[in-house]
Amino acid sequence: MTPLISIFVFAVVALLASAIKILNEYERGVIFTLGRYTGTKGPGLILVIPFLQKMMKVDMRVIVMDVPTQDVISRDNVSVKVNAVVYFRVVDAGKATLQVEQYYAATSQLAQTTLRSVLGQHELDDMLTERDKLNQDIQAILDRHTDAWGIKVSNVEIKHVDLDESMIRAIARQAEAERSRRAKVIHAEGEQQAAEKLTEAAKALALEPQAMQLRYLQTLLDVTTGSSGQNSTIIFPLPMDLIKPLMAKLNSDE
Known part of the structure; x- marks a missing residue:
């Protein structure tokens, strides 16, 4: 060769x-x-x-992208630092190559701006208590904008909402005040229910004088039993209106 x-x-x-x-x-x-x-x-x-x-x-696999910490000012003028994670994948390789120069970098920048925009429209309480709804809102916006690039954003999760020390102390004071308010409301509701029950009991006793006498004697027994073993003198008045029905009952039996 x-x-x-x-x-x-x-x-x-x-x-x-x-x-x-x-x-x-x-x-x-x-x-x-x-x-x-x-x-x-x-x-x-x-x-x-x-x-x-x-x-x-x-x-074409799912890509996990960490969104850098963003400075966000909430609708109630509270400054917080928020970071998140985005899960997305390429569903159309042709669009991902032709429509955008670097789809990863483009998606990252879009996620950062969307995170600031969406959270800036909500108050701090919403960021702390309604994360699921915020995650869905951010995911929907990202998915709509990246569809032209052949990108499917499947999930967005807000990881941390960091507050400064002064705001943490203010939230702690607010929570303590809320617990105190609830305790007072529960105590007031208990007093109201007790008063209603006592009123019902008083009406029932007023209809039956004998029941009032038995209740009077039971109270006397409770007081004397509770003071056993102690050097004390108990003076217990006996109203005449309680004795009259009893005497009338005895006279009628005779």
Whole structure:
């Protein structure tokens, strides 16, 4: 075999090797023929014509992107620091390559501005208590804007809402005042219910004088029993209106 033939065979083998591409299951190849987009291929074994075609790999797996801490001023003029995490993936490799230069950087910048914009429209209490709703609002906005890039934003999670020390102390005082208010309301409701029950009991006793006498004697028994073993003198008045019904009952029996 002459040297010329050897060089030719080697060149052919090199061209064939460069033409054969293998893409993993989670990868797609965006093909450009003479600079023009001609389709998306993969996964598996594909052929790329040397010198005429060029392939760009695109990862189709879910990407976890950490949104840097953002300074946010809430609607009630409270300054907080908020960070989040965004889950997204490429659903159209062609759009992700043709419509935006770097889809990861573009999505990151859009997530930062959207995070500040959405949280700035809510009060601090909403940021602390309604995170699920805020996450859904941010996710919907991001997904709508990135759809033209072939990007699907599947989830957004706000991780931390950091406050300064003065605001933390103010929230603690507010929580303490709220607990005190609830305790007073519960105590007042208990007093109201007790008063209603006592009123009902008094009406029932007023209808039956004998029941009033029995209650009077029971109270006397409780007082004397509770003071046993102590050097004390108890003077317990006996109203005449309690004795009269009893005497009348005895006279009628005779």
